Amino acid sequence: MRDLYGGSFMSIETIDVMYTAVATAENGRDGRVASDDGKLDVVVNPPREMGGSGAGTNPEQLFAAGYSACFQGALGVVARKEGADISGSTVTAKVGIGKTPAGGFGLKVAISASIPNVDAATAKSLVEKAHQVCPYSNATRGNIEVTLDVA
Structure with missing residues (x-):
């Protein structure tokens, strides 16, 4: 349909x-x-x-603030389930706005997480799992480009 x-x-x-x-x-x-x-x-x-x-x-800063806070919360949910220490972690959301090929405007998001108390492989796994839990990620999935990075 x-x-x-x-x-x-x-x-x-x-x-x-x-x-x-x-x-x-x-x-x-x-x-x-x-x-x-x-x-x-x-x-x-x-x-x-x-x-x-x-x-x-501006709306993009407000969206970035909400997305980063929500993603950090989702990261906490995942970390508790996995027994991972995410103390001292941060999540940064960069929200870009620009023109689409169709002439309207669109967004794209880059999420970067710093999780100092776990190894790189664990950090990557936690971020990927948080992306499946986060309500903002679920709302944007399939609608805008969202990239994940572990700093």
């Missing part, structure tokens, strides 16, 4: 929702974004590289 744009429909996984985040944007990429509980309230502006002022944060 095909969608309106010629792509294939993917099956939608049903989840038992435990929490719902709510945020509202005003004036799109050149305005403000705030959560309904007031814990997040930021000015957003396009980066200078895209012709904006760069005065505030």
Whole structure:
């Protein structure tokens, strides 16, 4: 089966929702974004590289922050199951935005994890397993390019 744009429909996984985040944007990429509980309230502006002022944060930075935090959490879940020590580890997400061949815009992500207390093979295995657990990875899989690296 095909969608309106010629792509294939993917099956939608049903989840038992435990929490719902709510945020509202005003004036799109050149305005403000705030959560309904007031814990997040930021000015957003396009980066200078895209012709904006760069005065505030931007959606790509917010996505990178969320993805890196979520991936770090997934890494912790996997490490606990495997008995691996990931203390002192960090996860960095680089989110790129650019034009697609079709004329729209798209994203790509590079995830890099530093896990100092395990050997390289174990670190690579943990990162690959975390990529299968992380909700952000599951949401982006098959939709955008995501690369994994162990620093």
